[in-house]
Amino acid sequence: MPSRLRLSFLILSSSLLLSACGTSLHQAPVEDRNPQPPKAAAATPAPAASAAAEVKPPPGAENAGKPGYYTVKPGDALIRVALDNGQSWRDVAKWNNLDNPNRIEVGQVLRVVPPGVDAGGTTARPIASAPKIESRPLDAKPPVASASAASAAATAAPSKEAPKEVAKESASDDDGLAWGWPVSHPVTAGFDEQRNKGLDFAGKPGDPVLAVADGRVVYAGSGLRGYGNLVIIKHNNTYLTAYAHNRAMLVEQDQVVRKGQRIAEMGSTESDTVKLHFEVRKLGKPVDPAKLLPAR
Numbered sequence: 001m002p003s004r005l006r007l008s009f010l011i012l013s014s015s016l017l018l019s020a021c022g023t024s025l026h027q028a029p030v031e032d033r034n035p036q037p038p039k040a041a042a043a044t045p046a047p048a049a050s051a052a053a054e055v056k057p058p059p060g061a062e063n064a065g066k067p068g069y070y071t072v073k074p075g076d077a078l079i080r081v082a083l084d085n086g087q088s089w090r091d092v093a094k095w096n097n098l099d100n101p102n103r104i105e106v107g108q109v110l111r112v113v114p115p116g117v118d119a120g121g122t123t124a125r126p127i128a129s130a131p132k133i134e135s136r137p138l139d140a141k142p143p144v145a146s147a148s149a150a151s152a153a154a155t156a157a158p159s160k161e162a163p164k165e166v167a168k169e170s171a172s173d174d175d176g177l178a179w180g181w182p183v184s185h186p187v188t189a190g191f192d193e194q195r196n197k198g199l200d201f202a203g204k205p206g207d208p209v210l211a212v213a214d215g216r217v218v219y220a221g222s223g224l225r226g227y228g229n230l231v232i233i234k235h236n237n238t239y240l241t242a243y244a245h246n247r248a249m250l251v252e253q254d255q256v257v258r259k260g261q262r263i264a265e266m267g268s269t270e271s272d273t274v275k276l277h278f279e280v281r282k283l284g285k286p287v288d289p290a291k292l293l294p295a296r
Helices: 003-024 078-084 089-095 147-156 162-171
Strands: 069-071 109-111 187-189 199-202 208-210 215-221 230-234 239-244 246-249 262-266 275-282 285-287
Touching (some): 078 089, 078 215, 089 109, 089 215, 230 246, 230 262
Antiparallel strands (some): 069 109, 187 199, 199 275, 208 262, 230 239, 275 285
């Protein structure tokens, strides 16, 4: 190849090489394939839904702690609340407008005294004690009343109609209950305020259980845990009696019963042995039945 031609070829090759190297020094523009949206101004946080919908207090919460009201605790049932306050569960449901007596919530406050009754001033009247007997020798003559005492007695003597009114009041008096025994069997476990809130009687299945006084059945069922088939009788505004673990219940709710009437048969529901567990509640508080039942 001629030298001039070779020189031209070398010059041309060098130019092309320099051109290629110069091109590689310039970066192509970068395309952002994940563009970030422009930052918006900080928005004011919306109020939380829980704040908008405030938590409602339990029904009756405004009466918490007042006399005549009870605050429901975990595990409570309306039957238990009524029994512990000396009331019928139906009355308690009515006083509190409960559509479903089986649904009460923890913290709910229930009225447990009749409307219009001042629970703070309610007191239990004691059972009337037996009249004091004056002792004197058999041959002694009764003291002669003085003239002034005889005159005062004559002046204060009521008319013949008055004793009838007094007798009528006494018959409806809370202290005028005539008590009897629920069974003829001996007591096998006595009253203990902490461990046994009544008396226990052993017996055979089917032995009769009797009402201890006149009254009205306010519960007959098995909804109170630990009592099995249970009958509760309300005798007046002061006293309730309860008869538990029955094999069969022979009375219905709201039925009027008389002292000595057969109301159930002894059994062993929710009990290891056949027995009657018997309680007396005075204004809802368990009391020793042995102090009320007659001697035998």
